[in-house]
Amino acid sequence: MAEADYVGIVSGRDVDKFSVSGLTPVKSELVDAPYAAEFPVVLECRLLHTFEIGVHTQFIGEIIDVKADVEVFGDDGQLDIMKIKPLIYDTSHKGYHGVGPLLGKAYAVGKGVQS
Numbered sequence: 001m002a003e004a005d006y007v008g009i010v011s012g013r014d015v016d017k018f019s020v021s022g023l024t025p026v027k028s029e030l031v032d033a034p035y036a037a038e039f040p041v042v043l044e045c046r047l048l049h050t051f052e053i054g055v056h057t058q059f060i061g062e063i064i065d066v067k068a069d070v071e072v073f074g075d076d077g078q079l080d081i082m083k084i085k086p087l088i089y090d091t092s093h094k095g096y097h098g099v100g101p102l103l104g105k106a107y108a109v110g111k112g113v114q115s
Helices: 003-010 017-021
Strands: 043-052 056-068 088-090 096-099
Touching: 003 017
Parallel strands: none
Antiparallel strands: 043 056, 088 096
């Protein structure tokens, strides 16, 4: 969490984020950006559009590759959200949260709702 927060608050133009954070850079074969070897899941994206929105810049990309450690796959061969342990950023309170247990199955829990 600390390393992910750090790379989001400093500019790569001003500091070598990898050397300061202690993360290990891995050269991508698909995009012109390294990724951190320590992160269990990596989404490599191609930039499609950039939009200036006031003081913010919104980037729209296309995922072109997913890299994942074998430890984050479940018995069914799919990525297991509980093993990945992703961080969720709460923009309202500027805090990080984790993912909890399954609450319901998608495309099933809503079937009981009638109009």
